[in-house]
Amino acid sequence: MKPLVSNKYNTIIYLTSALVILIGITVVFGWVMDIKILRTIKNDYVSMKFNTAIAFIIGGISLFYCAKNKGKRSVAVNIFICVLFLLPALTLTQDIFGYNAGIDEILMTDIEKSAKIIVYPGRMSPLSATCFILFSIYLAFYNSADKTYRSISQWLLHLVTLLSFIAIVGYFFGVPVFYKLAFITSIAAHTAFCFFILSIAASLINPSLGITGLFTGASIGSVMARKIFLQMALAVLLLGYGRILLHKFNMVGVEFGIGLFATSFILVSLFLVWRVSRQLNAIDEKKQEAEGNLSKIQTFLDATPDPIVIADSEGTISLSNKEAEKVFGYEKDELKGKNIAQLIPKRLTDETSGNITNLLTFLKQGALNTCSNMFALKKDGTEFPVEITTNSLTTTEGTFISTALRDISNLKRQEKEIKAKADIIADSSDAIFSRAITGTILSW
Numbered sequence: 491m492k493p494l495v496s497n498k499y500n501t502i503i504y505l506t507s508a509l510v511i512l513i514g515i516t517v518v519f520g521w522v523m524d525i526k527i528l529r530t531i532k533n534d535y536v537s538m539k540f541n542t543a544i545a546f547i548i549g550g551i552s553l554f555y556c557a558k559n560k561g562k563r564s565v566a567v568n569i570f571i572c573v574l575f576l577l578p579a580l581t582l583t584q585d586i587f588g589y590n591a592g593i594d595e596i597l598m599t600d601i602e603k604s605a606k607i608i609v610y611p612g613r614m615s616p617l618s619a620t621c622f623i624l625f626s627i628y629l630a631f632y633n634s635a636d637k638t639y640r641s642i643s644q645w646l647l648h649l650v651t652l653l654s655f656i657a658i659v660g661y662f663f664g665v666p667v668f669y670k671l672a673f674i675t676s677i678a679a680h681t682a683f684c685f686f687i688l689s690i691a692a693s694l695i696n697p698s699l700g701i702t703g704l705f706t707g708a709s710i711g712s713v714m715a716r717k718i719f720l721q722m723a724l725a726v727l728l729l730g731y732g733r734i735l736l737h738k739f740n741m742v743g744v745e746f747g748i749g750l751f752a753t754s755f756i757l758v759s760l761f762l763v764w765r766v767s768r769q770l771n772a773i774d775e776k777k778q779e780a781e782g783n784l785s786k787i788q789t790f791l792d793a794t795p796d797p798i799v800i801a802d803s804e805g806t807i808s809l810s811n812k813e814a815e816k817v818f819g820y821e822k823d824e825l826k827g828k829n830i831a832q833l834i835p836k837r838l839t840d841e842t843s844g845n846i847t848n849l850l851t852f853l854k855q856g857a858l859n860t861c862s863n864m865f866a867l868k869k870d871g872t873e874f875p876v877e878i879t880t881n882s883l884t885t886t887e888g889t890f891i892s893t894a895l896r897d898i899s900n901l902k903r904q905e906k907e908i909k910a911k912a913d914i915i916a917d918s919s920d921a922i923f924s925r926a927i928t929g930t931i932l933s934w
Contacts, residue, residue: 506691514546575626578619644700654685819869
């Protein structure tokens with residue numbers, strides 16, 4: 491199975507894991523040193539429990555090493571994942587079956603229970619426990635050889651994102667029921683935030699699965715989703731918050747406020763769709779223009795008698811003409827995506843690779859270089875002498891290398907025949923001379 495983590499998203503995963511670990515350590519320090527502001531972001535908000543902070547530290551470390559080792563989990567990480575599942579699972583069963591297993595204050599006594607009436611001191615919120623269970627299941631199956639298990643675990647992770655987002659919206663709009671799974675305890679605001687960013691970062695381990703694939707894809711639909719979703723979500727939150735303020739200060743009636751919200755949302759959505767549509771149309775026009783230019787370049791290349799391949803700065807072939815496919819024995823478009831070094835005999839790989847690296851660096855400066863006395867390799871393994879002419883092509887997509895590989899087998903054969911005749915003449919003991927039809931002596 492191919493590595494799951496793309497280097498493109500590693501930094502995001504590492505930074506998110508580090509931030510969650512830091513928040514967890516800060517809360518633990520707040521409990522140990524009895525600093526309330528470190529346990530909660532606001533005095534009238536619920537605190538993140540000690541067990542919850544420990545679980546976040548374990549979850550952040552587990553995600554970090556899962557991403558770093560590209561799916562290969564050590565024994566220690568597996569133990570962390572088991573703890574991340576068992577601790578919240580046991581906590582949740584206490585709420586479901588109404589008993590006390592004694593784990594809520596096993597590591598730290600809830601110092602807040604004396605300040606107010608708390609039914610279950612130190613107990614993790616049911617919503618937090620549920621999210622930790624889902625997150626631990628994801629870590630257990632995200633690298634499964636079965637794509638079905640990976641896909642299911644990805645959707646469970648999306649459920650964590652949804653639950654935490656609802657809780658965040660509840661705090662944003664001041665709707666307590668949004669950040670309560672049950673009426674026993676509430677999830678802390680920074681707990682919801684940690685779940686939200688941790689679940690999004692973890693989903694990038696399998697970026698092509700689930701909803702994450704919608705936003706990370708290269709298709710035009712994915713581009714549109716990335717451009718419009720965040721803007722529209724932000725617009726809805728701001729409009730909703732404005733609607734609440736208008737109602738709170740009795741500035742408008744209920745019916746008028748709802749109508750104003752609906753109208754504003756439609757207008758904002760229309761504006762966002764219009765703007766994104768213009769951007770996508772511009773992208774589509776550039777794409778069509780590029781495809782047209784590519785078609786012209788392909789036609790020009792096919793009309794050229796010499797085999798020509800065009801590769802990027804790394805040597806990966808992007809285009810080739812019909813003559814190249816004919817000479818090297820490849821089918822149509824079969825050369826595309828292959829490295830140009832594949833057209834060079836393996837016995838010359840070390841020497842040629844060095845020359846190609848130097849040549850590409852030289853050509854990036856816009857220079858022209860011709861390299862003679864080289865050999866090329868056909869698909870069937872046949873070698874033949876070529877004269878290689880290369881030139882750089884600078885486009886909006888980067889620097890490309892145009893390489894013409896002229897077959898000089900006949901030229902080499904003629905040179906060999908001429909040299910052989912010259913050697914015979916030079917070694918002869920007779921007087922030999924040549925002259926033109928007019929009688930002028932040309933050589934002797």
